[in-house]
Amino acid sequence: MSKIKKILILILVSVILLTFFTGRFFREEAEPPPIEEEEEEIEEEEDEEEEEEEVIKVEKVNPITVVINNHSSARPQSGLQQASRIYEFLVEGGMTRFLAVYDTPSNEDYTIGPVRSLRPYLGVKAAEHGGIVAHSGYSHRTREMIRGLGLKEIVSSKYLWRDSSRRAPHNLYTSIDKLHNYLGDDLQVEKNEIIPQELALSGERGQSIRVEYSNSMAVEMIRDFYQRHQAELIESFPTGAKDLLRKMFIQ
Numbered sequence: 001m002s003k004i005k006k007i008l009i010l011i012l013v014s015v016i017l018l019t020f021f022t023g024r025f026f027r028e029e030a031e032p033p034p035i036e037e038e039e040e041e042i043e044e045e046e047d048e049e050e051e052e053e054e055v056i057k058v059e060k061v062n063p064i065t066v067v068i069n070n071h072s073s074a075r076p077q078s079g080l081q082q083a084s085r086i087y088e089f090l091v092e093g094g095m096t097r098f099l100a101v102y103d104t105p106s107n108e109d110y111t112i113g114p115v116r117s118l119r120p121y122l123g124v125k126a127a128e129h130g131g132i133v134a135h136s137g138y139s140h141r142t143r144e145m146i147r148g149l150g151l152k153e154i155v156s157s158k159y160l161w162r163d164s165s166r167r168a169p170h171n172l173y174t175s176i177d178k179l180h181n182y183l184g185d186d187l188q189v190e191k192n193e194i195i196p197q198e199l200a201l202s203g204e205r206g207q208s209i210r211v212e213y214s215n216s217m218a219v220e221m222i223r224d225f226y227q228r229h230q231a232e233l234i235e236s237f238p239t240g241a242k243d244l245l246r247k248m249f250i251q
Contacts, residue, residue, distance in 0.1 A: 060103050065102075066133070067097060094213065111173050
């Protein structure tokens with residue numbers, strides 16, 4: 001084989017090899033490596049049910065206070081069990097007197113009393129609850145002491161009456177309808193929603209509370225709606241109900 005022929009064969013083989021490797025190189029460049037798709041992690045939504053808060057709906061009207069007698073001749077009283085709050089104050093003679101607060105709407109009329117005379121401290125407490133108070137009068141000293149309170153007083157026979165079956169002065173009464181008639185167009189019903197709060201309680205459960213106002217006046221509140229024991233008897237009412245207090249605060 002001539003020298004020229006060998007050179008041509010060598011060149012041809014070189015071209016073939018060069019073409020093969022060059023084509024493979026560009027083919028690898030043109031085909032990018034496959035992209036591995038990352039699987040998306042799906043977060044499982046916790047199907048937690050939100051606890052619904054307990055909501056108590058309360059209707060209130062303009063508050064009116066009434067001074068109620070607690071003399072032995074005035075018992076049993078009327079309307080105490082319908083009051084939203086009852087304050088008990090020590091008065092002269094070692095006796096006590098109630099200031100009852102009425103601020104809830106009522107579809108039925110009910111009697112309240114016996115209504116008794118006002119004292120300065122009763123007037124101050126009445127001013128804290130809207131300043132409207134039904135009473136049977138007051139002394140000159142009391143009138144001077146409460147002059148600056150701006151009380152609205154219910155003393156007219158239009159709203160009070162005497163019960164002939166009982167002896168004066170323990171026979172003066174009013175009613176929730178008459179008290180609301182006093183307000184007239186000013187009577188308004190307010191609707192509120194209250195979320196009760198849980199309070200951390202400690203200590204032992206009380207069974208009774210005894211309050212000695214004087215040597216002749218002692219009251220014992222016994223658990224189970226705090227039945228009121230006074231003068232050795234459970235206080236009763238015309239309706240026959242004996243449960244007077246669900247909650248009691250001692251100041």
